[in-house]
Amino acid sequence: MTRFLVRRLLSAVLTLFAVSVLSFLMFFGLPKDPVSGMCPKNCNAERLERVREELGLRDPLPEQYANYMKGIVTGRDLGSSQGGRCDAPCLGYSYVNSEAVTDTLARVLPVTLSIVIPAAVLWLVLGVGLGIISALRRGTALDRLAIGFSLAGASLQLYFVGAVLLLIFTYNLRITPVPSYTSIFDNPLKWASGLVLAWVALAFLFSAIYARLSRAQMLETLSEDFVRTARAKGLAKPAVYGRHALRAAITPVVTIAGLDVGSALGGTVITETTFGIQGLGRTAVDAVKAGDLPTIMATVLISAVFIVVANIVVDLLYAAIDPRVRLR
Amino acid sequence: MSLSPVEGAARAEIEPAADPVTPEEKSIVGRSPGQLAWARLRRDRTATVSGVVLVIVIVLALAAPLVSKLYGVGPDEQFSDRLDGNGMPLGYVGGITGDHWFGLEPRLGRDIFIRMIYGMRTSLFIAFAAALVTTAIGVVAGILAGFLGGIVDTVISWITDVALALPFLIFALAVVPTASLRFYGPREEVPPAFQVAVLIVIFAVFGWTSTARLVRGQVISLREREFVEAARASGAGLGHMLFRQLLPNLWAPILVAFSLAVPQYITGEAALSFLGIGILEPTADFGRMIFQSIPYLQTDPAYVFFPGVTIFILVLAFNLLGDALRDALDPKSSR
Numbered sequence: 001m002t003r004f005l006v007r008r009l010l011s012a013v014l015t016l017f018a019v020s021v022l023s024f025l026m027f028f029g030l031p032k033d034p035v036s037g038m039c040p041k042n043c044n045a046e047r048l049e050r051v052r053e054e055l056g057l058r059d060p061l062p063e064q065y066a067n068y069m070k071g072i073v074t075g076r077d078l079g080s081s082q083g084g085r086c087d088a089p090c091l092g093y094s095y096v097n098s099e100a101v102t103d104t105l106a107r108v109l110p111v112t113l114s115i116v117i118p119a120a121v122l123w124l125v126l127g128v129g130l131g132i133i134s135a136l137r138r139g140t141a142l143d144r145l146a147i148g149f150s151l152a153g154a155s156l157q158l159y160f161v162g163a164v165l166l167l168i169f170t171y172n173l174r175i176t177p178v179p180s181y182t183s184i185f186d187n188p189l190k191w192a193s194g195l196v197l198a199w200v201a202l203a204f205l206f207s208a209i210y211a212r213l214s215r216a217q218m219l220e221t222l223s224e225d226f227v228r229t230a231r232a233k234g235l236a237k238p239a240v241y242g243r244h245a246l247r248a249a250i251t252p253v254v255t256i257a258g259l260d261v262g263s264a265l266g267g268t269v270i271t272e273t274t275f276g277i278q279g280l281g282r283t284a285v286d287a288v289k290a291g292d293l294p295t296i297m298a299t300v301l302i303s304a305v306f307i308v309v310a311n312i313v314v315d316l317l318y319a320a321i322d323p324r325v326r327l328r
Numbered sequence: 329m330s331l332s333p334v335e336g337a338a339r340a341e342i343e344p345a346a347d348p349v350t351p352e353e354k355s356i357v358g359r360s361p362g363q364l365a366w367a368r369l370r371r372d373r374t375a376t377v378s379g380v381v382l383v384i385v386i387v388l389a390l391a392a393p394l395v396s397k398l399y400g401v402g403p404d405e406q407f408s409d410r411l412d413g414n415g416m417p418l419g420y421v422g423g424i425t426g427d428h429w430f431g432l433e434p435r436l437g438r439d440i441f442i443r444m445i446y447g448m449r450t451s452l453f454i455a456f457a458a459a460l461v462t463t464a465i466g467v468v469a470g471i472l473a474g475f476l477g478g479i480v481d482t483v484i485s486w487i488t489d490v491a492l493a494l495p496f497l498i499f500a501l502a503v504v505p506t507a508s509l510r511f512y513g514p515r516e517e518v519p520p521a522f523q524v525a526v527l528i529v530i531f532a533v534f535g536w537t538s539t540a541r542l543v544r545g546q547v548i549s550l551r552e553r554e555f556v557e558a559a560r561a562s563g564a565g566l567g568h569m570l571f572r573q574l575l576p577n578l579w580a581p582i583l584v585a586f587s588l589a590v591p592q593y594i595t596g597e598a599a600l601s602f603l604g605i606g607i608l609e610p611t612a613d614f615g616r617m618i619f620q621s622i623p624y625l626q627t628d629p630a631y632v633f634f635p636g637v638t639i640f641i642l643v644l645a646f647n648l649l650g651d652a653l654r655d656a657l658d659p660k661s662s663r
Contacts, residue, residue, distance in 0.1 A: 155644040288501045304493040
């Protein structure tokens with residue numbers, strides 16, 4: 001188990017390294033002069049030169065990369081116009097936002113977390129629950145209703161559902177306020193009411209996918225021999241379904257859930273755009289459009305971290321759910 | 329003589345049909361697994377309906393210029409005289425008339441029906457091309473990783489992990505304008521063919537991983553089977569083993585993955601348009617049309633309705649067909 005974990009962690013670090021190198025090459029290779037986006041408005045040639053100097057853009061790429069990485073681990077000194085000393089984890093300074101990138105992240109990360117985590121809880125409970133119930137009640141009206149729901153949800157798009165929800169609940173019925181973000185610690189009620197439409201939209205589309213998947217998995221498991229054996233030896237239905245079948249059926253669902261939650265945490269670009277909420281995804285899009293290199297790098301890296309960590313969590317969950325995995 | 333399990337499964341299914349009591353030879357009809365799957369698919373009503381819908385849509389899209397001629401309206405024709413002072417179409421339900429079946433676009437006054445037909449051609453071409461390329465790359469990578477194992481497997485799986493960890497939308501957002509700038513100056517007009525090619529390449533780079541994972545898993549479970557051992561024992565080369573022995577057993581999952589990938593790319597392309605990096609005006613594009621219509625949800629619901637419902641039906645039909653294919657191709661299927 002420890003060996004497995006160590007190997008897994010090593011490969012995660014290697015993956016993150018590759019992602020950082022790839023995105024560094026890619027975004028610093030943009031033809032747009034990186035400085036033009038970073039320099040505050042109306043700056044002359046002399047100031048542009050100074051910014052270039054401060055950012056170290058004239059150093060060779062490997063050196064720039066090494067400096068950037070060193071900043072994350074130990075912190076580094078930036079020029080005075082970039083706020084001087086930048087403590088670890090230093091992700092650089094954004095001239096576009098006129099603040100350290102870590103400050104930007106600290107501001108937008110809670111927004112994305114507030115959208116994704118409640119939505120993920122909703123879609124997992126709803127989707128998996130619906131899928132399993134409809135598998136157990138196969139062929140009934142409830143099952144058919146669930147299939148219809150999941151097919152409809154799997155064929156709809158978020159920007160469409162979001163726009164319809166906004167029109168109905170915010171503009172016509174005026175039940176929900178215009179979506180916005182308030183910190184949960186300031187006003188939990190306002191936090192929830194401002195994000196509820198985003199949760200509903202995300203949960204509807206995702207739970208449809210999970211209902212389909214878990215229904216199919218559960219049906220397949222129920223036809224396995226071990227389920228029949230468990231029933232034949234006199235085990236009660238709840239024990240067979242809950243303890244034996246569910247465990248086997250849920251593993252592929254966990255894999256997909258890990259990936260989905262991981263990548264959603266890295267920025268729900270479409271959701272944030274549809275509802276006009278400034279989270280990690282929207283920040284990344286704005287940064288790419290403005291050529292704001294430090295912010296782009298930071299957002300790409302952090303979303304890669306989320307995905308990689310989610311993958312490791314999935315592997316650990318696997319070991320907890322399926323005892324055979326522990327032998328590896 | 330082949331020991332391939334595909335044929336074995338097919339035979340197993342034929343044998344119970346042959347009545348052992350009556351030794352009439354003609355009652356036994358030998359059918360290939362493909363024929364069996366096709367027969368099952370034809371019996372499936374959902375599959376038939378969604379298949380017919382898809383064929384109609386694809387034929388309409390391919391024959392776009394012909395449809396335009398019969399319909400009497402071109403994709404770029406503007407009917408400004410039919411718009412009011414605010415640029416909204418005159419008449420009811422978004423300006424539906426005998427000449428304009430789905431009404432007119434607000435502001436530009438183009439015919440929605442014919443824009444949709446032309447747009448579908450662009451979107452379906454991108455989606456099919458992207459699905460073909462990703463499936464091809466994914467199958468080759470997956471077969472190699474699964475069959476060879478060891479270092480090849482480690483490297484390919486690791487590349488898959490890296491590709492999965494890269495945020496697709498952000499990279500697409502960075503790559504598309506960069507690529508157009510590299511090949512065409514900032515003032516030059518970027519030809520539609522180039523925009524289409526860039527999108528397909530982007531989808532290919534990010535999309536092959538799921539097929540590769542799927543195929544790898546399948547190959548690992550097939551690798552130890554007797555028919556592979558038999559082929560190896562009789563001195564088969566690597567190419568024969570991969571493409572003559574393994575690939576025929578993989579067609580079912582590959583076909584299903586392909587049919588489920590196409591709608592993903594249709595909606596993916598729409599999502600890219602949503603962020604402003606899809607196919608540019610004036611080329612008709614279905615994905616862009618949907619995102620352009622959304623601000624009119626309140627003022628001109630018909631403009632949102634027709635493209636929205638069409639993409640819903642299209643994606644639904646692909647999903648249903650994919651599910652039906654999975655059932656039909658699965659020899660264990662109870663249906």
